[in-house]
Amino acid sequence: MYRRPTCGLERFLQLVSNCGEFTHCTMFCPDLHMNGLVGCTFTNFSFRGMSQTRDCMRSYTAKTTRHWYAVQELNLASKEFELFEEWNKSQVSNHCAYNYTDLPLQLLPRKLSNSFIRDLDIDQSLTPCKLYCAQAVILALRHALPEKHPVCVALSGINTRLSTPCCIAGSLQTVLGRPVAMK
Numbered sequence: 001m002y003r004r005p006t007c008g009l010e011r012f013l014q015l016v017s018n019c020g021e022f023t024h025c026t027m028f029c030p031d032l033h034m035n036g037l038v039g040c041t042f043t044n045f046s047f048r049g050m051s052q053t054r055d056c057m058r059s060y061t062a063k064t065t066r067h068w069y070a071v072q073e074l075n076l077a078s079k080e081f082e083l084f085e086e087w088n089k090s091q092v093s094n095h096c097a098y099n100y101t102d103l104p105l106q107l108l109p110r111k112l113s114n115s116f117i118r119d120l121d122i123d124q125s126l127t128p129c130k131l132y133c134a135q136a137v138i139l140a141l142r143h144a145l146p147e148k149h150p151v152c153v154a155l156s157g158i159n160t161r162l163s164t165p166c167c168i169a170g171s172l173q174t175v176l177g178r179p180v181a182m183k
Contacts, residue, residue: 001025001026001027001028001041001060001069001070001071002021002022002024002025002069002070002071002072002165002166002168002169002179003022003023003024003025003026003068003069003165004021004022004023004067004068004069004070006068010023010024016107017106017107017164019106019166020164020165020166020167020170021169022070022164022165022166022169022179023165024045024133024165025133025134025137025165025169026041026042026043026133026137027041027042027043027084027088027137028040028041028060028071029041029042029085032085034052034054037054039054040052040053040054041053041054042088042091042092042136042140043133043136044091044096044098044131044132044133044136045098045133046098046100046132048098049092049095049096049097049098050088050091050092050094050095050096050131050136051092052089052092060182066181067181069182070169070179070180070181070182071179071180071182072169072172072173072176072177072178072179072180073176074141074151074172074176076144076145080144081144083143083144084140084141084143084144087126087139087140087143087144088136088140090127091128091131091136094129096128096129096130096131096136097130097131098130098131098132099128099130099132099135100130100132101130102130102132102135102162103132105117105161105162106162106164117161117162118159118161119159119160119161120135120139120160120161125143125160126143133165134160134164134165134167134168135160135161135163137163137165137168138155138158138160138163138168139160141155142155151172151175151176154171154172154174154175155168155171155172157171158171
């Protein structure tokens, strides 16, 4: 799930950074049960750690706000979903903080930043202590899917410390198609 800017600060960040059309992304799980209800989101917003929530659900479908959102659908096999859910719930239970340190790297030119910013190694990706939204999406998918899965292949060239929602959407477009508006 991708979100377009919803406030002045996000529009400003969109203007001065390399983020593109979307300024936030989450992992929307329409079939996952939470508190007896179906559908939830794994996300991390600034000033909050990683969370599993239903707070965004109304925004996704409300006539006044659904234009902010677009989605690329990925169906996971049961084992893949178990790994995906396990990784996300682990970040929630470990109170994985928001990654303010890496977020400003989005302001650097890509060629420059790719040459000196190292991605997280495999051990760090299993138990990160801080994440921002795009990092969480990529690391969760890398954990859940086999290395040769088309989604992992599409994401393989992305340095998670430099990732953006648009970077993910563009990379997955060949596999999942363009993000489509919420209905």
